[in-house]
Structures are given as structure tokens and as C-alpha cells.
Amino acid sequence: MNQKTWNTILLVITAYLVLFALLIAGWQRNKQQLAAETVDSRLDYLMAEANVEPIDLNLPTNPEKIELGRLLFFDKELSGNRDISCATCHHPTLASADARALSVGTGSRGGLGKLRILGDDRLDIPRNAPEIFNRGSVAWRTMFWDGRVAAETYVLDTPADELLPAGLDSALAAQAMFPVTSRDEMRGIEGDVDIHGSLNNIALRDDSDLTQTWADLTDRLMKIEGYQTLFRAAYPSETTFGFEHAANAIAAFEVAAFSFEDSPYDRYVAGEIDALDEQQKAGATLFFGKAGCASCHNGPLLTDQEFYNIGIPQLGPGKVNEDGYDFGRMLETGRQSDRFAFRTPPLRNVALTGPYMHNGAYATLEGAVRHHLDVHTALESYDLMQLEETLRDSCKMDERTMRMLSKNLAEAVETPIELTDTEVEQVIAFLHALTSPSAADLTHLVPDSVPSGLPVED
Ligand code: HEC
Ligand code: HEC
Incomplete structure (x- = not known):
């Protein structure tokens, strides 16, 4: 082969390489764009599936x-x-x-x-x-x-x-x-x-x-x-x-x-696409997706208002029960399947409202979230120190209670859900996005005095 042929071959190869590089670069950019678009469109899809709608505050007018x-x-x-x-x-x-x-x-x-x-x-x-x-x-x-x-x-x-x-x-x-x-x-x-x-x-x-x-x-x-x-x-x-x-x-x-609808989450639901940051969006994708939270925490209020036993440790004096248990929904329906079932709580402002669960068993949001991910382990390794001292003795950690609690667990929490630590952080970041800035300081609601003349402060 002569020099000219070599030159042509090299030229063709270089041209192909350049073309290939351009293609890769374009593809990468596209992928990034697509990723950005897909987080929102995927969330849009997942939230529609969970019947998420803007909340209707229904404010009084008198x-x-x-x-x-x-x-x-x-x-x-x-x-x-x-x-x-x-x-x-x-x-x-x-x-x-x-x-x-x-x-x-x-x-x-x-x-x-x-x-x-x-x-x-x-x-x-x-x-x-x-x-x-x-x-x-x-x-x-x-x-x-x-x-x-x-x-x-x-x-x-x-x-x-x-x-x-x-x-x-x-x-x-x-x-x-x-x-x-x-x-x-x-x-x-x-x-x-x-x-x-x-x-x-x-x-x-x-x-x-x-x-x-x-x-x-x-x-x-x-x-x-x-x-x-x-x-x-x-x-x-x-x-x-x-x-x-x-x-x-x-x-x-x-x-x-x-009543408030100005949390980053509410603004996002209303169409303000930048109201949630990337971590919160990742958390929302888990919450409404693979973490399965939205099978119960769904709809405009983030609760289906149904009743589930999610195996929360039993503590406190109990409700109308000699053994000191609180059977929850069962006290209303008489059904064994409702034993230890409590209403799914709504989650707006949840970062402000601890301790959590029907009896405050969890002091932190992380504890409350992690409990759902592996109920059996959470029950076994429950840390009494998070309770006020006066309540620690009342917590029932015996075999029989554990067995009773694990018996009719809600299907959605029966088998552990695997999330990495980063993913748990993302879910918690999402829960923080449910906080309304207006709910942070509500001191203005406290009246100076009341008609009876009794002291207002506690
Ligand atoms: C099977 C339905 C169900 C699923 C699935 C579920 N939850 Fe819950 N959640 C509940 C119920 C019921 C309670 C209250 C239980 C109790 O007090 O006994 C609760 C309590 C909570 C609380 C405490 C709120 C408060 O005000 O005390 C948080 C936070 C929470 N859930 C977040 C989540 C997250 C995050 C997920 C997904 C990882 C999730 N939940 C999945 C039903 C569910
Ligand atoms: C001693 C503390 C205490 C006082 C006083 C008290 N509450 Fe409560 N409130 C609770 C507890 C505890 C519950 C949950 C009880 C349960 O679910 O069985 C509750 C539940 C509620 C709920 C239900 C929320 C929901 O979604 O389930 C509302 C609303 C409420 N209280 C408003 C009031 C009003 C109004 C008053 C005064 C007339 C009042 N509370 C007085 C402790 C109190």
C-alpha cells in the first residue's frame, strides 16, 4: 500500500472516532436530561397511582x-x-x-x-x-x-x-x-x-x-x-x-x-417542580415506589384512614384491658384481625410532631421509619431508653406480647424492605419536605386571656 492509501485509511478511522465520541457525548447529555425529566415524570406517575391530590383545607369563614x-x-x-x-x-x-x-x-x-x-x-x-x-x-x-x-x-x-x-x-x-x-x-x-x-x-x-x-x-x-x-x-x-x-x-x-398548604411537598404537588430538591425527590420516589409507604400513606391526606397492626411495642397503662394492653381498632369492631391495629397517621408536619406512633414508642423520625422496614428486628431490638423514664417499666417486651404483636401484622410490613442507609436518609429528607414553614411558629394563636379569667399558660 502506498502512503496515500494509508492516509485515507487513517482519515477514515479518525473520522469514525470523532463521530463515535460525539455520539457518546450526545448520548450522555441525553441520559442526564432524561434522568432529570424521568425523576419528575416517574414521581408524577407514582403519585397519581397513590391518588395524591392537593389538600382541600376547607377553611371556615365565620x-x-x-x-x-x-x-x-x-x-x-x-x-x-x-x-x-x-x-x-x-x-x-x-x-x-x-x-x-x-x-x-x-x-x-x-x-x-x-x-x-x-x-x-x-x-x-x-x-x-x-x-x-x-x-x-x-x-x-x-x-x-x-x-x-x-x-x-x-x-x-x-x-x-x-x-x-x-x-x-x-x-x-x-x-x-x-x-x-x-x-x-x-x-x-x-x-x-x-x-x-x-x-x-x-x-x-x-x-x-x-x-x-x-x-x-x-x-x-x-x-x-x-x-x-x-x-x-x-x-x-x-x-x-x-x-x-x-x-x-x-x-x-x-x-x-x-391548616397549611405551603410545605415544599404541597408546592410540588401544586406543580412547582423545583419545590423539592434532588434528595427529597429521591426520597419521594422511594416513598411512593419501592419502599411501599404509599400503600397506606396515600391520597390527599397521606393516609388511607384504614387500620393496621404494624407491631408497635406495647407500653403505658393500656386501654380497658386488665393486662394493660391497648388492642386499638379491635376495641371498636371486636374483630381479632383488628387487634393492635391503629389508623394510618397523616404525615404533614411529621418532622415537628414526635414522639411517634399511637403511644409515642419512637422518639425520632428515623426510628419510626426504620420500624416499618423490618418490624421483627425493630421489636426485638427496641430501645427503651428513648422513652420517658416513668414509662420504661410499662413497656411489655415478653415473649407472649411479641408473639401477639407479630401475629396479624399488616401484609405490607410483614417482610423486611431493603433500603440502604442513603435511601433511608432520602425518605427522611422527603418527610422533612412535608413541613409547612407557617407551622414552625404558632405562638400568635395563644390568647392573652380567656373569658373565665383562668390562667392561659400551663
Ligand atoms: C401497612 C400500612 C403502612 C405502611 C406500608 C407504612 N405505614 Fe407508616 N404507619 C402506619 C400505621 C398504622 C402507623 C401508626 C402505627 C401505630 O401507632 O400503631 C404508621 C406510623 C408512621 C409514622 C409515625 C407518624 C406519627 O405521627 O406518629 C411515620 C413517620 C410513618 N408511618 C412513615 C412511614 C414510611 C416512611 C413508610 C414507608 C417506609 C411507611 N410509614 C409505611 C401504616 C403504614
Ligand atoms: C389530656 C390530653 C388531652 C386533652 C386535654 C385533649 N386531648 Fe385531644 N387527644 C388526646 C389524645 C391522647 C388523643 C388520641 C386519643 C385516641 O386516639 O384514643 C386525642 C385526639 C384528638 C383528636 C383526634 C385527631 C385525629 O385525627 O384522630 C382531636 C381533633 C382532638 N384530640 C382535639 C381535642 C380538643 C378539641 C380538645 C378539647 C375539647 C382536646 N382534644 C383535649 C389528648 C388530649
């Missing part, structure tokens, strides 16, 4: 009703002993909850949250006080960890059955009828004296006499001039008032005060 509700929410006059208000356990500065594993009710002492000290002759409330964010959304059908207050198509199904007065606005309003009737939370026990040293007259009625308990409380409120004015302003067309009017106003306040 300012007089909201203001009445606000003052009632903070007024200890609603408790038999005049020593505890709704806000004690659902405080604005504690993300609408109380930052405790288990709540502490009437007859107890001292400060807010972890500073509260259980009264000598009292028991812990068996369950964790849930956050109450976004409860006005029409998508809410159930209240409480066991769903014992529920809004069916046309009726409210509650523990009061036919005693529940007519005219309640929602399941949330129906819920507000009950803390005041609970002896441990707000009503007190027969023989209690209130903070002024007078006999607690709200505790005197029989437990089944809900109607009279509500009437006694309403009378108590109506003796206060400030409330007469406030009730009339909130309900200008009414002449007589029952506790249902108080409950509707409290619900209006709860919704007005604790």
Missing part, C-alpha cells in the same frame, strides 16, 4: 365562631377541675400536640409538654396526643387512633350513639364533644375539687349520662358574661345553646389555626 372556638380551646373552664384545656395537649407551640409519648390529663401538675407531672392518684392517658393539622379537609372520615368517631355518608358514628346531639358540623366537631366527658382527660373523678377548692360538679354524673354532662358544662360556660356575648355573636340566629355549639366553634378554630 370569624366570630373561630374566635369563640379559640377562647374555648384555651379555657380550662371546660375541664371539671378547671386545670386543663384542649391546648394543654394540643398546644400551638408543640405543633398542635404535647411532645410527650403519652398525655397526662386532669389532676396533674406543672408546665407544658414534658414538664407536666402526673398526679399521684392518676394514670397516663393510654395514647399519644395526635397533631391536629388540616383536620377540616372534607377527605377526613375518621377521628382518633381507633377511628371511634367516624363520618359515614349521612350520619356521625360515635361512642355516644343516639345521645349525640344533632347539628354537629363534621367528624372533627363531633370529636370535640368527647375530651370533656373523659374522666382522665378533662372531666375528673367523683370527689375531685377544682383549683379554687370547690367540688367538681362536672364529675358527679354517671358515665352514661353524657347529655347531662354536656348540659352542666354549657351552664357553666353560660354563667360567664363573656361567653354569653361570644356565643350570641357566633350564632346570631340561635337563642339557646348546647355544648354542640361550643364543639362546632372549637372545630372551626382548629381548622382555621392548624
Whole structure:
């Protein structure tokens, strides 16, 4: 071959190499672009599958009703002993909850949250006080960890059955009828004296006499001039008032005060594609994808409002059970398959609302997330030290309890889900993207004073 032929061959080879390099570069760029596009389009697909929609806050519009509700929410006059208000356990500065594993009710002492000290002759409330964010959304059908207050198509199904007065606005309003009737939370026990040293007259009625308990409380409120004015302003067309009017106003306040849709997640759902960063998007892809979270935490509220046993360690005094168990949903349905089942919690603002689970068994978000990934190991290696000292002894770690807990585990958590540490971090980063900046500081909700004149602070 002569020089010219060699030159031609070299030229052809170089041309091919250059072409090849260009192709590779183009392909790489395309791949990157595609990857960026696919995270969002894949999330779009996964979130559609999980029925994710923007939340419908359904904000109340009657300012007089909201203001009445606000003052009632903070007024200890609603408790038999005049020593505890709704806000004690659902405080604005504690993300609408109380930052405790288990709540502490009437007859107890001292400060807010972890500073509260259980009264000598009292028991812990068996369950964790849930956050109450976004409860006005029409998508809410159930209240409480066991769903014992529920809004069916046309009726409210509650523990009061036919005693529940007519005219309640929602399941949330129906819920507000009950803390005041609970002896441990707000009503007190027969023989209690209130903070002024007078006999607690709200505790005197029989437990089944809900109607009279509500009437006694309403009378108590109506003796206060400030409330007469406030009730009339909130309900200008009414002449007589029952506790249902108080409950509707409290619900209006709860919704007005604790509803937010400005979390990065909510902005992303609304179409703001840059609202989540890469790590959060990776976490969301796991949450709605291979980690399987969205088989239960789905829809506009991130809960299917169904009930599952996910094997949370049993602790606390238990609920209506001699052995100190809390069987959860089973107490409502009587079905063995509902033993230890609790309602899937919604997750907005979850980074602010620890401790987690129906009894606060997990102090950290990481603990709560990791529990789902390998329930059996989590149960076996459960760390008691994360509990407040007073609760550690109450935690049941014996063989029998472990067997009972593992028996009817929800299918979705029965077999371990393998995530790397990086992936767990991504899921947690996603959960942090559910925090509304507006929920961070809610001190402005606390009134300076309430109509009863009782102290507002705890
Ligand atoms: C002693 C603490 C305490 C007090 C006081 C209290 N709560 Fe609660 N609240 C709880 C606990 C604990 C639960 C969960 C109980 C359960 O699920 O069985 C709860 C549940 C709720 C729920 C249900 C949320 C959901 O989605 O399941 C709402 C709403 C609520 N409380 C509002 C109120 C209102 C309104 C008042 C005042 C009338 C009030 N609470 C007084 C501790 C308290
Ligand atoms: C089988 C349904 C189901 C699946 C799947 C599921 N969860 Fe849960 N989740 C629940 C239930 C039920 C609870 C409450 C259990 C209890 O208190 O006993 C809960 C509690 C939580 C809590 C605590 C919230 C609070 O307010 O206390 C977090 C956080 C959480 N889940 C995140 C996740 C993540 C992340 C995944 C995926 C890795 C996931 N969940 C998968 C049903 C589920």
C-alpha cells in the first residue's frame, strides 16, 4: 500500500472516532436530561397511582365562631377541675400536640409538654396526643387512633350513639364533644375539687349520662358574661345553646389555626417542580415506589384512614384491658384481625410532631421509619431508653406480647424492605419536605386571656 492509501485509511478511522465520541457525548447529555425529566415524570406517575391530590383545607369563614372556638380551646373552664384545656395537649407551640409519648390529663401538675407531672392518684392517658393539622379537609372520615368517631355518608358514628346531639358540623366537631366527658382527660373523678377548692360538679354524673354532662358544662360556660356575648355573636340566629355549639366553634378554630398548604411537598404537588430538591425527590420516589409507604400513606391526606397492626411495642397503662394492653381498632369492631391495629397517621408536619406512633414508642423520625422496614428486628431490638423514664417499666417486651404483636401484622410490613442507609436518609429528607414553614411558629394563636379569667399558660 502506498502512503496515500494509508492516509485515507487513517482519515477514515479518525473520522469514525470523532463521530463515535460525539455520539457518546450526545448520548450522555441525553441520559442526564432524561434522568432529570424521568425523576419528575416517574414521581408524577407514582403519585397519581397513590391518588395524591392537593389538600382541600376547607377553611371556615365565620370569624366570630373561630374566635369563640379559640377562647374555648384555651379555657380550662371546660375541664371539671378547671386545670386543663384542649391546648394543654394540643398546644400551638408543640405543633398542635404535647411532645410527650403519652398525655397526662386532669389532676396533674406543672408546665407544658414534658414538664407536666402526673398526679399521684392518676394514670397516663393510654395514647399519644395526635397533631391536629388540616383536620377540616372534607377527605377526613375518621377521628382518633381507633377511628371511634367516624363520618359515614349521612350520619356521625360515635361512642355516644343516639345521645349525640344533632347539628354537629363534621367528624372533627363531633370529636370535640368527647375530651370533656373523659374522666382522665378533662372531666375528673367523683370527689375531685377544682383549683379554687370547690367540688367538681362536672364529675358527679354517671358515665352514661353524657347529655347531662354536656348540659352542666354549657351552664357553666353560660354563667360567664363573656361567653354569653361570644356565643350570641357566633350564632346570631340561635337563642339557646348546647355544648354542640361550643364543639362546632372549637372545630372551626382548629381548622382555621392548624391548616397549611405551603410545605415544599404541597408546592410540588401544586406543580412547582423545583419545590423539592434532588434528595427529597429521591426520597419521594422511594416513598411512593419501592419502599411501599404509599400503600397506606396515600391520597390527599397521606393516609388511607384504614387500620393496621404494624407491631408497635406495647407500653403505658393500656386501654380497658386488665393486662394493660391497648388492642386499638379491635376495641371498636371486636374483630381479632383488628387487634393492635391503629389508623394510618397523616404525615404533614411529621418532622415537628414526635414522639411517634399511637403511644409515642419512637422518639425520632428515623426510628419510626426504620420500624416499618423490618418490624421483627425493630421489636426485638427496641430501645427503651428513648422513652420517658416513668414509662420504661410499662413497656411489655415478653415473649407472649411479641408473639401477639407479630401475629396479624399488616401484609405490607410483614417482610423486611431493603433500603440502604442513603435511601433511608432520602425518605427522611422527603418527610422533612412535608413541613409547612407557617407551622414552625404558632405562638400568635395563644390568647392573652380567656373569658373565665383562668390562667392561659400551663
Ligand atoms: C389530656 C390530653 C388531652 C386533652 C386535654 C385533649 N386531648 Fe385531644 N387527644 C388526646 C389524645 C391522647 C388523643 C388520641 C386519643 C385516641 O386516639 O384514643 C386525642 C385526639 C384528638 C383528636 C383526634 C385527631 C385525629 O385525627 O384522630 C382531636 C381533633 C382532638 N384530640 C382535639 C381535642 C380538643 C378539641 C380538645 C378539647 C375539647 C382536646 N382534644 C383535649 C389528648 C388530649
Ligand atoms: C401497612 C400500612 C403502612 C405502611 C406500608 C407504612 N405505614 Fe407508616 N404507619 C402506619 C400505621 C398504622 C402507623 C401508626 C402505627 C401505630 O401507632 O400503631 C404508621 C406510623 C408512621 C409514622 C409515625 C407518624 C406519627 O405521627 O406518629 C411515620 C413517620 C410513618 N408511618 C412513615 C412511614 C414510611 C416512611 C413508610 C414507608 C417506609 C411507611 N410509614 C409505611 C401504616 C403504614
